[in-house]
Amino acid sequence: MCADRGVPHHVGTVFSTDRHHSGKRRDPAWDLLVEHGTLGVEMEAAGLYAVAAEHGARALCLTTVTDGVAGETDLDSRQREEELLRMAEVALDVLAGC
Template identity: 40%
Template sequence: MATPHIGAEPGDFAKTVLMSGDPLRAKFVAENYLTDVKCVNEIRGMLGYTGKYEGKEVSVMGHGMGIPSICIYTYELYNFFDVDNIIRIGTAGALQDNIRARDLIFAVGAHYDSTYGQQYGLVGCFCPTASYSILERAVNKARERGVRYHVGNVFSTDIFYSDTLDRYARYRDFGTLAAEMETSGLYMNAADAGKNALSILSVSDHLFRKDNITPEERQTTLTDMIEIALQTAVEL
């Protein structure tokens, strides 16, 4: 049934949902890649659609910015709408010297500075990770397409604007590929629900040098990431 944040009914969502921070990217995917499309959510402007890609039912929806936002939507999708797999198609800021704008990053795990995981009462430090079955399929798709990609850990932070890059430099020193704001929350919700998740990230900028794409390009040009996610979804 509908929730305070998703105005859909049981069966409105496919078993696999692609999610982007920007709801207009979800709209772009629905309009340009899916057939037999139905809009299943418009509450708070967080657009969600269900359609078919290569004959397989797939959904796509926005999740907003930051761990609190993505965790509300993914919790409801996993627990109230019977979704099994969520693939985040987002952007990230590169940390390593060998990563360029528009490269793809497949997030194996996600460091974080959020307190979201404290609710679980786990002893020690919880390490949220991707579902390997989805990760392997997606990486193979990238390899087949011949695109530039990197596989490793990312840093999910609650802070977008910061007076210093020192915090990112230390994560860079430990081999972290990029910084973004949602993956750890997605992976925690998936683990808690016993479901599957993967973040595929397109590099939008570099934190330590000038190398970036425009906001318009973030909405409409990240086709490698989108198509790899869709091709992975039809195999799930």
């Protein structure tokens, strides 16, 4: 679906945590995530998958990277809006195909 819309995409490991990072870019935990090839950090997917598993439902997490683990991909507000809109369009494509 991303390719159909010309949206760059990656499939890989995303770390899900309920700990909001404080903006400390040199936190040793982030260095370890980068070392292991983690593509991003987010705060909701683990809960989503746990609830889906408990109820026998299907779940999928699509993420848009707005801030890199090491601080190298931070987007400004205009870029965030554009990229999040593109991801919403991809999500709607996915839902339409279910």
